[in-house]
Amino acid sequence: MSDLKNYIIVGVITGIILYYAGLDMFSNKIQIIEAKDIQKTSASSSYSSTVEKVNQSVVSIYTKKTYENNIFFIDPRERRLKRREAVPSGQGSGVVVSSNGYIITNFHVIQGSNEILVRDSNGNDHQTSVIGYDFLTDLAVIKINDNLKPITFGKIENVRVGDISLAIGNPLGVGQTITLGIVSATDKEISPEAYSYQRYVQTDAAINPGNSGGALVNSNGELIGINTMISTLGGGSDGIGFAIPVDIVKYVFTQIIENGEVIRGFVGIISNPNYRGDGVMISGVYNGGPGQKANMRRGDIIKKVNDKKVNKIKDMQDIIGKSKPGDLVSFQIQRNSDILNINVEVEKMPKL
Numbered sequence: 001m002s003d004l005k006n007y008i009i010v011g012v013i014t015g016i017i018l019y020y021a022g023l024d025m026f027s028n029k030i031q032i033i034e035a036k037d038i039q040k041t042s043a044s045s046s047y048s049s050t051v052e053k054v055n056q057s058v059v060s061i062y063t064k065k066t067y068e069n070n071i072f073f074i075d076p077r078e079r080r081l082k083r084r085e086a087v088p089s090g091q092g093s094g095v096v097v098s099s100n101g102y103i104i105t106n107f108h109v110i111q112g113s114n115e116i117l118v119r120d121s122n123g124n125d126h127q128t129s130v131i132g133y134d135f136l137t138d139l140a141v142i143k144i145n146d147n148l149k150p151i152t153f154g155k156i157e158n159v160r161v162g163d164i165s166l167a168i169g170n171p172l173g174v175g176q177t178i179t180l181g182i183v184s185a186t187d188k189e190i191s192p193e194a195y196s197y198q199r200y201v202q203t204d205a206a207i208n209p210g211n212s213g214g215a216l217v218n219s220n221g222e223l224i225g226i227n228t229m230i231s232t233l234g235g236g237s238d239g240i241g242f243a244i245p246v247d248i249v250k251y252v253f254t255q256i257i258e259n260g261e262v263i264r265g266f267v268g269i270i271s272n273p274n275y276r277g278d279g280v281m282i283s284g285v286y287n288g289g290p291g292q293k294a295n296m297r298r299g300d301i302i303k304k305v306n307d308k309k310v311n312k313i314k315d316m317q318d319i320i321g322k323s324k325p326g327d328l329v330s331f332q333i334q335r336n337s338d339i340l341n342i343n344v345e346v347e348k349m350p351k352l
Helices: 002-025 048-057 246-259 313-321
Strands: 058-064 067-075 080-086 089-096 102-106 115-119 125-134 139-144 164-169 177-188 200-203 215-217 222-230 241-245 269-271 280-285 301-305 328-335 338-345
Touching: 048 058, 048 089, 048 164, 048 215, 058 164, 089 164, 089 222, 102 222, 102 246, 115 139, 125 246, 139 246, 164 200, 164 222, 177 241, 200 222, 222 246, 241 246, 301 313
Parallel strands: none
Antiparallel strands: 058 089, 058 115, 067 080, 089 102, 102 139, 115 125, 125 139, 164 177, 164 215, 177 200, 200 241, 215 222, 222 241, 269 280, 280 301, 301 328, 328 338
């Protein structure tokens, strides 16, 4: 009798299950499961607020250069051989750095262009004028006659290896894109050449052709660099991208606005990039330059500049480059076994 009761109970439960679920189990009905709007996506998994903060500050740049070349063709209307006028186009990105229309980009984006067009985040096109450029850092300042939202400058000393970085620009002409990565280095030197003012923030955020001149920002939407180049074997992004640090960007922009160019100090010495001792070794001295006038010689080892110890060429260049023409810069030099103190009157760096 008890077994019959158990069978009845199991039968009733099975019937209930089949009643509520059986129709869906044996039908072709498709059920889509949608997320419930319980809470917004957490900040740790979305950077939409960061993008909203900066996307209006990043613009696309289109350039044209008109010139005559040696391409000939037969004009069917005039029935004669004519020289074809070539109008190649270039494309890059830029960052709005002031509310009155100043934009900073890479010099190589606009170099040699006859026409420069800026397209803002709303799709509006603007004619531009070139305010100035700096060949040594590959930066240029252009201006449009409109008010756009400027980006917020971060501080390079707050950027750490491992920080989140977002590259924003117009790669390959597809429109504004955002790629995510981390910072791998904050003071990277690519070339060991002695006469270089270029150093970089390195990131694995994808940077492709057309990203040049765009913004590299941190998770707060603050500018930490201007995207400028990639290291690649296949021509695409291999996760090794470089941006000009924000402190250099700020310095170059200020110099161009104030002077129309970047004015750097010059002492007329060449340093040996292969020297691995303590200090910076002089490998050459310009004839008639400030260094030669102060009796600096090839083979001298610079220990200190303005009482600051230097072991890298870039450290010395930073001090000298930011000096003004007419300033006296003090050098502590080792010559053989002697320690000498020499003052050099800085001149303006000649144009390259």
